[in-house]
Structures are given as structure tokens and as C-alpha cells.
Amino acid sequence: MDLRDFIRDIPDFPKPGVQFKDITPLLADPTAFQHSIDLLSIQFAGQKIDAIAAAEARGFLFAAPLALKLHLPLVPLRKPGKLPYRTYSLKYDLEYGQAELHMHVDGIKPGQRVLLVDDVLATGGTMQAGAKLIEQAGGTVFGCAFLVELSFLNGRAKLAGYDAFSVLTY
Ligand code: AMP
Secondary structure, three states: OOHHHHOEEEEOOOOOOOEEEEOHHHHOOHHHHHHHHHHHHHHHOOOOOOEEEEEOOHHHHHHHHHHHHHOOOEEEEEOOOOOOOOEEEEEEEOOOOEEEEEEEOOOOOOOOEEEEEEEEEOOOHHHHHHHHHHHHOOOEEEEEEEEEEOHHHOHHHHOOOOOEEEEEEO
16 A cells, blocks of 8 residues: 555645645545554554654644554643643744744653654654653653655754654655
């Protein structure tokens, strides 16, 4: 099964010049979706990982089934105002303007090794912020995992020092 058949290219979304990788055809096909989670879990099964973390919203779609399959705790990284308990937070720059990610202060324990998951690696800004947040909480980034990597945007440069794994590379 070629998972590329389930990633739809949408030109000029959300703005002119951006080729958007739409994962909804994959989500709509249980066999393909299951295969994507299997490929991620094969990569990380048996590794010394204590928790999986992911930024909302599309990161959750892959992190949640992967966490269940690997039987690991799942830690949500969320936009401001969403998490009810005390949080660590981090502001980071986007192409236009700024964004902010929060994590509950008890999301991970100091010293824990965390695998970060997202659907798409584009510029790497979101994943870099997630990694810094894990480190702010005293955790260690085990690595970063993506379904899709847009290599021409060189997001890996922002993730230098972290292991990055992608199921599909464009
Ligand atoms: P990044 O630039 O790596 O920080 O990307 C931020 C988020 O935007 C990622 O988590 C992706 O979900 C999403 N994203 C960025 N570029 C694309 C794209 N071309 N297609 C689909 N999703 C994208």
C-alpha cells in the first residue's frame, strides 16, 4: 500500500503559493490510517520512550493512536486558554506573527524521554517549540516523528540536534 495515494495536494491553501498536504483521505480510509500508525509504531516499538507529546490539532490524530499502540502516556500541547491546570508555555514565531504552546506542568516528569509527533513537518517551527517546551519541563526529547515531511522547506535545520523520522518525504 502506498500511503501517498491518500495524501491530497491542495494548491494555494491556505494562501497563494502553499501546496497543502491534505491528510483527510488517509483518515477516511481505516486500512491506510491503520498502516500509517503501524509504520510509526514499528519505528518506535521497544525504544526507551516514556511519553508521546503532540501539538493540536492534527498532531493529535496520529499521536493518540500511536500512544495507545505503544501503550505510552499522551501529553497534549495546546494553544493558550485551552488547558485547565497550571502550564508551562512558550511563544514562537510563525511565518506571519506569533503563536504559543502550553503544556500542563505535570504533563511529564523531569528526566522523562518524550517522542513528539505531528502530521506534517513544514518549516519546523511548531516542532521546535514543542521540543523546547518538553525541555523547559525537564524532559528529554527522544525524537520527532511525522507522517509527512516537506523536505524542500528544510524544517530539519530547525530540529538540528533531535532525531527526526518521517513516514513520507516530499
Ligand atoms: P511548521 O511550519 O513545520 O511549523 O508547520 C506548522 C503546522 O502547520 C504543522 O503542524 C502542519 O500541520 C501544518 N502545515 C504546514 N505546512 C503545511 C502544508 N503544506 N500542508 C499541510 N500542513 C501544513
